[in-house]
Structures are given as C-alpha cells and as structure tokens.
Amino acid sequence: MIAIGIRYLNGWSMAATAEGSDKSTAEWPPHPDRLFMALAAAHFETDRDPAERTALLWLEQQPAPALHASMDRDVSRRAIVTHYVPVNDVVPPRSAENATPKQVAEGLLLLPERRLRQARQFPVVVPKNDTVHFIWPDAEPGEGIRAALAALCIKLTCLGHSASLIQGWIESEPPAPTMQPVNGSGLPLRVAGAGRLTQLEQAYNESERLAWIALESAIANTKGAARKKLREEQEARFGKGAPPSRRPPPATAIAYALTPPNSQSSPRRYSAIAC
Structure with a gap:
C-alpha cells in the first residue's frame, strides 16, 4: 500500500473543473490526474532525478486510487466574482536598433497604462477537512520508488492554481477511503494512465x-x-x-462513488466514461 497526503495550507482549494473556457465551477475533490501533474511539475522544475522519473512511470501504471476527502455536504463554495487581470506579456523588442514598428507597438503594451486586461474567475472550495489522501491499497512500491515519491511530495507547492498552496507527504497510515472507483455511473474524475508522463512532455514541447x-x-x-x-x-x-507550449490533453475520466460503510473492497482498473 502507498498513500499520498496533501494539506491545503490556506484552508481552501482553487481549481476549475472545466477543461475548456468555462472556469466558473470549482473542482472538488481534487482529481487524481491533477496530483500526478503536480508531481510531474515538481520533477521537471527541479533537478530531474532519474529515480523520480522512474517513480512517476511506475505511478501512472497503477490502478486509479481511492480518495479520502471532505464530502460535498461538508464543503462551501465561494461566490464567483469576475476579475480583470493583465494578459501575458508580449515579446518585447530586444533593442530599438532593429525593432520593427510592430515590435515597438507590442513593447508599448507592457506599459502599465496600456496593459490589456482579460476577464478571469477564480472558483474556490473551502472543505471542512483541509487534508486529502490518495490511496493505492494494492500497490507495492519498492523502497527506491517510495523514496523518490516522498522526495517529489516534499517539492509540491500547489495543486490547481498557483495560489492554492499545499504540503505533500507519503502517508503510512491513511484514513479509510470515502470515495473509490466504480463500474457504471458516478462522479467523473480524471486519472493518470500509462503514457501520461510522455503526454505532458510532448505538450510542453x-x-x-x-x-x-x-x-x-x-x-x-x-x-x-x-x-x-x-x-x-x-x-x-x-x-x-x-x-x-500547449495545454496537455485531458486525462481519461472514470466514475467514482462514495465508499459503502465498512467496505473492504480495493480500487481496481475501470473503464473510461464520457464526461
């Protein structure tokens, strides 16, 4: 068994459910693929230890994890307010000597009074319990894999928006799952699968x-x-x-449902569902 615990240090989670342009709905619980992408980012943004890559390749091969998280009745959702924020910087000319008129105009857009603004929304969930566990009860990593995943967890800084700060760790005694994968209907959650790390690398280009x-x-x-x-x-x-640098393609979604009381069942591999 291996489990990863995360704690929302601000007491709330900021992440949008939608993959497209609609960012008005807050995601809860956090999707397992979101955790995988955060672990991959921690690997790529630091020293890229080969052991960490091996651990990520191992993790993407595992069945979808069970989750322990506050249920929907135990979370509150912040009212959505539209904000207008500066767009990403255009590429300024490297020197006035060889700048074209178009490059000069683009450079002027960096000035505070000329910065373009774009409507943005920041959906937030405030769970009763600020800690979430992702649990793989049947996974048996070797000590090298476990140590590499522990190193990646220490490097985690956020889950979802960069303001959604977290602490991550390997949990030796996780609580009982509150949700787990099921065949049939349920809440669709995105999960990492075989080849996900390669997809992320190709998207970043x-x-x-x-x-x-x-x-x-x-x-x-x-x-x-x-x-x-x-x-x-x-x-x-x-x-x-x-x-x-493109957005990664959406991961496969599978159905999750509340864990029945006193259930001893373990997560297994399930079919993808449309979502």
Whole structure:
C-alpha cells in the first residue's frame, strides 16, 4: 500500500473543473490526474532525478486510487466574482536598433497604462477537512520508488492554481477511503494512465522551445550576414514565432462513488466514461 497526503495550507482549494473556457465551477475533490501533474511539475522544475522519473512511470501504471476527502455536504463554495487581470506579456523588442514598428507597438503594451486586461474567475472550495489522501491499497512500491515519491511530495507547492498552496507527504497510515472507483455511473474524475508522463512532455514541447531560445541568443550576439543567416534558419524551422507550449490533453475520466460503510473492497482498473 502507498498513500499520498496533501494539506491545503490556506484552508481552501482553487481549481476549475472545466477543461475548456468555462472556469466558473470549482473542482472538488481534487482529481487524481491533477496530483500526478503536480508531481510531474515538481520533477521537471527541479533537478530531474532519474529515480523520480522512474517513480512517476511506475505511478501512472497503477490502478486509479481511492480518495479520502471532505464530502460535498461538508464543503462551501465561494461566490464567483469576475476579475480583470493583465494578459501575458508580449515579446518585447530586444533593442530599438532593429525593432520593427510592430515590435515597438507590442513593447508599448507592457506599459502599465496600456496593459490589456482579460476577464478571469477564480472558483474556490473551502472543505471542512483541509487534508486529502490518495490511496493505492494494492500497490507495492519498492523502497527506491517510495523514496523518490516522498522526495517529489516534499517539492509540491500547489495543486490547481498557483495560489492554492499545499504540503505533500507519503502517508503510512491513511484514513479509510470515502470515495473509490466504480463500474457504471458516478462522479467523473480524471486519472493518470500509462503514457501520461510522455503526454505532458510532448505538450510542453521543451526540446523545440530550448532550440528556439538558443537561436534567439545566437542571433542577438551576431551581426551582419551571420545574423541574417541565423534568422533565416530560425524562420525556416519555426516560422515567425516561438514554438508553442500547449495545454496537455485531458486525462481519461472514470466514475467514482462514495465508499459503502465498512467496505473492504480495493480500487481496481475501470473503464473510461464520457464526461
């Protein structure tokens, strides 16, 4: 058995249920795939220990976990208020010397009085219990896997929005599950499956992004014909802009239901459901 505990340090969770443009509904309980993506982010944003990658590949192969979390009747939801926040920065010109009129105009948009604003919503759930457990009762990791997952849990900072701060750890004695996967109808929760880590890597498109940054740096440090040649090489490979970092595709969703009282059943592999 292995279990991961997370505690919402602010006492609330900020995460949107919808994968699309509608971000007005707060997600509860946290989906298992959200935890997996947070663990993957902790791995990629630090020293990328090979043991951690091995642990993530092991974890994505496990059956969907059971959950212990406050039930819907024990959570409150903050009223949704629309905020207007600055959009992501446009790429400013590297120097006035070679900036086009369009680049100058884009650079001016960085000024506070010209920053564009976009409507955003930040749905929040306040659970009665600020701690959630993800439980794999039949999983038997080796000591190396367990240690690597423990190291990743220590690195966790948020689950959902970056303001939704958490503490994570490996729980040796988790409480009994309140929800677990079922065949048939239930609450659809996204779960990581085999190949999920590769999907996340491909969506981030790191190798292409790093290659583009390297060419940008080389172009900035050369002049004349050499710069023109590098710029042509860059445009031939990437077009006019930097290669995108895409949102990862939605993970498979399966049905979860409340755990019957005194149930001793264990989570197993279940079929995906439409959601």
